[in-house]
Amino acid sequence: MALIVQKFGGSSVADAKRIQNVASIIAETYRAGNDVVVVVSAQGDTTDDLIAKAYEINKRPAAREMDQLLTAGEQISISLLAMAVEGFGLPVISLLGWQAGFHTNSVYGAARIKNIKTNRLRAEISKHNIVIVAGFQGINRYDDLTTLGRGGSDTSAVAIAAQLHADKCQIFTDVEGVYTADPRKVKNALKLSEITYDEMLELATLGAQVLNNRSVEMAKKYSVKLEVLSSLTKSSGTIVKEKINMEKMLIRGVTKDTDVALISVVGLDDNPGVAFKIFSVLAQKNINVDIILQSVGRDGTKDLTFTVSKDNGVVAIETLGNLSVLENTKITCTTGVAKVSIVGAGMESHPGTASTMFEALYAQNINIKMISTSEIKISVIIDAEEADRAVAAVHNAFLPND
Amino acid sequence: MALIVQKFGGSSVADAKRIQNVASIIAETYRAGNDVVVVVSAQGDTTDDLIAKAYEINKRPAAREMDQLLTAGEQISISLLAMAVEGFGLPVISLLGWQAGFHTNSVYGAARIKNIKTNRLRAEISKHNIVIVAGFQGINRYDDLTTLGRGGSDTSAVAIAAQLHADKCQIFTDVEGVYTADPRKVKNALKLSEITYDEMLELATLGAQVLNNRSVEMAKKYSVKLEVLSSLTKSSGTIVKEKINMEKMLIRGVTKDTDVALISVVGLDDNPGVAFKIFSVLAQKNINVDIILQSVGRDGTKDLTFTVSKDNGVVAIETLGNLSVLENTKITCTTGVAKVSIVGAGMESHPGTASTMFEALYAQNINIKMISTSEIKISVIIDAEEADRAVAAVHNAFLPND
Numbered sequence: 001m002a003l004i005v006q007k008f009g010g011s012s013v014a015d016a017k018r019i020q021n022v023a024s025i026i027a028e029t030y031r032a033g034n035d036v037v038v039v040v041s042a043q044g045d046t047t048d049d050l051i052a053k054a055y056e057i058n059k060r061p062a063a064r065e066m067d068q069l070l071t072a073g074e075q076i077s078i079s080l081l082a083m084a085v086e087g088f089g090l091p092v093i094s095l096l097g098w099q100a101g102f103h104t105n106s107v108y109g110a111a112r113i114k115n116i117k118t119n120r121l122r123a124e125i126s127k128h129n130i131v132i133v134a135g136f137q138g139i140n141r142y143d144d145l146t147t148l149g150r151g152g153s154d155t156s157a158v159a160i161a162a163q164l165h166a167d168k169c170q171i172f173t174d175v176e177g178v179y180t181a182d183p184r185k186v187k188n189a190l191k192l193s194e195i196t197y198d199e200m201l202e203l204a205t206l207g208a209q210v211l212n213n214r215s216v217e218m219a220k221k222y223s224v225k226l227e228v229l230s231s232l233t234k235s236s237g238t239i240v241k242e243k244i245n246m247e248k249m250l251i252r253g254v255t256k257d258t259d260v261a262l263i264s265v266v267g268l269d270d271n272p273g274v275a276f277k278i279f280s281v282l283a284q285k286n287i288n289v290d291i292i293l294q295s296v297g298r299d300g301t302k303d304l305t306f307t308v309s310k311d312n313g314v315v316a317i318e319t320l321g322n323l324s325v326l327e328n329t330k331i332t333c334t335t336g337v338a339k340v341s342i343v344g345a346g347m348e349s350h351p352g353t354a355s356t357m358f359e360a361l362y363a364q365n366i367n368i369k370m371i372s373t374s375e376i377k378i379s380v381i382i383d384a385e386e387a388d389r390a391v392a393a394v395h396n397a398f399l400p401n402d
Numbered sequence: 403m404a405l406i407v408q409k410f411g412g413s414s415v416a417d418a419k420r421i422q423n424v425a426s427i428i429a430e431t432y433r434a435g436n437d438v439v440v441v442v443s444a445q446g447d448t449t450d451d452l453i454a455k456a457y458e459i460n461k462r463p464a465a466r467e468m469d470q471l472l473t474a475g476e477q478i479s480i481s482l483l484a485m486a487v488e489g490f491g492l493p494v495i496s497l498l499g500w501q502a503g504f505h506t507n508s509v510y511g512a513a514r515i516k517n518i519k520t521n522r523l524r525a526e527i528s529k530h531n532i533v534i535v536a537g538f539q540g541i542n543r544y545d546d547l548t549t550l551g552r553g554g555s556d557t558s559a560v561a562i563a564a565q566l567h568a569d570k571c572q573i574f575t576d577v578e579g580v581y582t583a584d585p586r587k588v589k590n591a592l593k594l595s596e597i598t599y600d601e602m603l604e605l606a607t608l609g610a611q612v613l614n615n616r617s618v619e620m621a622k623k624y625s626v627k628l629e630v631l632s633s634l635t636k637s638s639g640t641i642v643k644e645k646i647n648m649e650k651m652l653i654r655g656v657t658k659d660t661d662v663a664l665i666s667v668v669g670l671d672d673n674p675g676v677a678f679k680i681f682s683v684l685a686q687k688n689i690n691v692d693i694i695l696q697s698v699g700r701d702g703t704k705d706l707t708f709t710v711s712k713d714n715g716v717v718a719i720e721t722l723g724n725l726s727v728l729e730n731t732k733i734t735c736t737t738g739v740a741k742v743s744i745v746g747a748g749m750e751s752h753p754g755t756a757s758t759m760f761e762a763l764y765a766q767n768i769n770i771k772m773i774s775t776s777e778i779k780i781s782v783i784i785d786a787e788e789a790d791r792a793v794a795a796v797h798n799a800f801l802p803n804d
Contacts, residue, residue: 058485069481079471083460
């Protein structure tokens, strides 16, 4: 008998009909002889609706009260889903985050899981109950409710799978798996049958939005076998694990991320410690810096260019404007750019990968502003309006339509 | 410094504007130098909407899951109200039923409070926080959520007031207090400045719907001073307490209850124990019997008539139909009747009270089907369509418009 953790997102339980569909998937898994623990998000737009209600009343509500409010969303979805599973004649119980033993720190709105006290979960499983757990939420040391932040339900599911040593953690979404590119944009995008944690992490960071990044990191750390699949079709999904049987594919995916702002500092003094000062003040403001490029400027000065998310653009400019070492420099922020990346664990042993990508872009007359590489990733920054064309061209260069 | 418990019903917090209004009442009470604990129901139709969602998914959902679902309603209202109070610049914290220490038995949907562990409540009050508590809900010994049943928020408020020895428990509603009759129906209905617990209990039982009955019983038991008042106007309400200064009024109110079904058993054998058997099986089914009337029938048999709530009519008939001692009887269920009652602690010393009531009905040519009396109450069963006319006539006989 296997133990399977299944996670369903908000759109999968958006209304009564979809809840019944999810219940049928759960029932099928249970009737096949498995123990089943299910993690659910709040229904459809519930979380956004509750946030709107809060802001109507108070523009800056206390984070503790916001978490008290938002956790009601999953409370509704777990009980409704339990009722639907009950309708299939199966033993079932719903558990809130704290009932399932999710203990977190006290960073309301973005809490980290400290540990899961699994006695209740184990007791229910040993009674052969299907257990429906509220994702996204936990409790802190003061007995106050907390939330894990957006995408937290993925993390809840992986955490349970890790703690209970589940045989598999299935993440149900509205796509059939992980693709080599966005299938809505690139016609010949291929569904991957397998992908490594590292590749998935790069894809998630790059905006593929199939799986929350924290959950992939946790799955890698605890060797939880993940499967990404659709709640609407019966086809098999994508398995995410440590090592995979290398297929012929050199790269695993082409992604586009338009949430990019380009910050340039022109005319830096060529002294030691300048880069350290810049990036340490940004880190203090919790601003993540992605690609960094430094070049020699005129008159013995240096130019520094780096990317941040659009949200952080204005704060980054302000923060740097207050730095005394940057007094004589010119600081600019550019949006309207996009990051296009290829990801694949196979590329490190193939020296021609980068040139194949650049050639494909050159053939389309697309200008590259910045380049960044890692062992399993190559990213370029280009004009945002050329991004979709770039993705299609690069995808075609590596994964031609046969 | 006084400790005041304030309870606001669902209609008082139905939308953002009303929540702000309630927050202003709380702020005023707090700024006058009081400690304030607030008990809130779910917003407007939230509970009914959640019930409808559940029935859409499962016609007979498990009671435990229903409570898991419904308790989300107050979770939303307490956090929103806390955000509104916070907007007034005051220290505030919301607590769910279990966070406020409400421990109940495990009768899901109609749980009884076993005790309130007040350490968290007292700690928050000692920090001078305004505490917003979710009414209607608690937790059982298995750490599962429970609800106290309809009107449970009144009970939550009175229980907190009793446990914390509050100086006053204010129940805010959409009427200005307790009236001698329904002011929407009877023009010369008077607002009572004071009323005893016993009178209030009779009025509550009889369908005045101002205060939940269990809450009045609890207030009487623990001598909690209640005040019923409106959240929309500033006028003083009705005080409910043990003894009141008798005013000139003989009766305190005239009420109508149309939730009445009349069950008749005709042709009972005249043997001992028949009544016992009938009412014990009904009690086993949790069916409350109100007025009972037994009369001698034809041929040495007896006829028995009693009233139950309409909900229970069908079950009562079925239950009695299976009783072997009733094999040769004819059992009927009549609806379309109403109970009209007068209540007043003063009437026991005035022998003419009943005849004044009957005379008023006779003058209107209204036929009385059944009569029931207690020390402080006289009830009659009449045709439902004559009920409003009966209430007006009886009210006028005792409380003429001056």
